[in-house]
Amino acid sequence: MLIKSNSRGAAREVEVTPEAVYRQRRLIVQGALAGLAGAALPLVSRAQAGRYPGVEPGSPASWFEGHLDQARWEAVTAEGEMLTPYRDASSYNNFYEFGPDKGDPARLAGRMQVDPWSVQVDGEVARPGRYALEDLFSEAQMEERIYRLRCVEGWSMVVPWLGFPLADLIRRLAPSSGARYVRFETLLRPEEMPGVRGRFSLIEWPYVEGLRLDEALHPLSFLAVGMYGRVLPNQNGAPLRLVVPWKYGFKSIKSIVRISFVRDQPATTWERMAPHEYGFFANVNPQVSHPRWSQARERRLPGSLFSPNLRDTQLFNGYAEEVASLYAGMDLRRHY
Numbered sequence: 001m002l003i004k005s006n007s008r009g010a011a012r013e014v015e016v017t018p019e020a021v022y023r024q025r026r027l028i029v030q031g032a033l034a035g036l037a038g039a040a041l042p043l044v045s046r047a048q049a050g051r052y053p054g055v056e057p058g059s060p061a062s063w064f065e066g067h068l069d070q071a072r073w074e075a076v077t078a079e080g081e082m083l084t085p086y087r088d089a090s091s092y093n094n095f096y097e098f099g100p101d102k103g104d105p106a107r108l109a110g111r112m113q114v115d116p117w118s119v120q121v122d123g124e125v126a127r128p129g130r131y132a133l134e135d136l137f138s139e140a141q142m143e144e145r146i147y148r149l150r151c152v153e154g155w156s157m158v159v160p161w162l163g164f165p166l167a168d169l170i171r172r173l174a175p176s177s178g179a180r181y182v183r184f185e186t187l188l189r190p191e192e193m194p195g196v197r198g199r200f201s202l203i204e205w206p207y208v209e210g211l212r213l214d215e216a217l218h219p220l221s222f223l224a225v226g227m228y229g230r231v232l233p234n235q236n237g238a239p240l241r242l243v244v245p246w247k248y249g250f251k252s253i254k255s256i257v258r259i260s261f262v263r264d265q266p267a268t269t270w271e272r273m274a275p276h277e278y279g280f281f282a283n284v285n286p287q288v289s290h291p292r293w294s295q296a297r298e299r300r301l302p303g304s305l306f307s308p309n310l311r312d313t314q315l316f317n318g319y320a321e322e323v324a325s326l327y328a329g330m331d332l333r334r335h336y
């Protein structure tokens with residue numbers, strides 16, 4: 001259905017490309033892009049190496065490599081938009097467990113132990129238990145999703161995630177009829193996380209996020225284990241993080257250790273800490289301002305002081321066509 005890279009014209013698929021390839025290709029096609037069928041253009045090599053030039057592969061677990069061979073690339077793209085360079089996406093982060101500054105996660109998350117990793121599944125579900133990460137995904141086919149990520153702070157990126165639709169996992173776990181929400185929890189390991197040891201932290205740990213079950217089952221909801229053709233760097237939420245592209249970035253919880261199927265709307269970290277800011281839904285909406293700033297525009301990374309690269313923020317972060325029906329009948333100015 002919605003998840004077709006070229007549903008709106010075959011040429012679109014190739015418009016989002018790795019930056020180096022993009023420049024090279026622009027020379028080749030010279031503005032003829034819009035008129036060409038996607039298949040006529042040279043696609044980026046399907047091999048991992050060279051797909052994202054200059055991106056180090058990291059040291060992936062063997063199960064990850066196995067899935068990479070079968071990966072479906074560019075399953076969804078952000079049409080016509082350039083990827084944020086890997087160095088920006090992996091060095092400008094929010095991961096408060098490692099500290100409040102944008103550079104803290106890249107500097108400090110390396111000490112987080114991510115292998116082995118297991119996820120506890122509980123609540124209203126037919127197959128509860130503690131699953132090793134590789135078992136959780138043993139039957140899944142990895143795919144690439146190029147999504148916009150819009151932080152509530154007013155900046156945004158375009159990131160090529162690698163992973164699996166959340167719905168695939170949920171269906172395998174088989175929630176019971178009592179399950180109305182999915183609750184996610186991040187690792188809490190103070191020895192490895194200087195940010196949770198800070199005495200001045202206002203956040204109650206562990207970090208918790210949640211989705212309504214129908215949101216979680218939406219084909220755009222995604223569990224990422226990699227990005228830019230490689231395993232996730234720790235600062236981006238290794239080894240498993242949620243990506244919900246139509247919601248503010250804080251919903252996309254990192255380093256998940258627990259997935260619970262629950263009857264009642266879970267109390268989530270940001271809603272508890274700052275209920276006057278955004279609520280449980282936190283759908284991107286340019287018309288609903290933060291108490292201290294407008295959300296009408298956003299700064300697309302990398303940008304600079306002289307060229308902040310501003311653009312208009314779109315309702316549901318540009319995914320309205322796909323997700324608006326989830327909120328039919330809801331007043332988006334009140335339920336945010």
Ligand SMILES: Nc1nc2c(c(=O)[nH]1)N[C@H]1C(S)=C(S)[C@@H](COP(=O)(O)O)O[C@H]1N2
Pocket residue numbers: 089092093094095096097149150151152186207235236237248249250251252253254255
């Ligand atoms: N556990 C946890 N998950 C988190 C956060 C966090 O502090 N802790 N920050 C959120 C916020 S505010 C954003 S914008 C995104 C940033 O993801 P990125 O660093 O991969 O761009 O992660 C989200 N997930």
Ligand SMILES: [Mo]
Pocket residue numbers: 094150151152153248249250
């Ligand atoms: Mo954010």
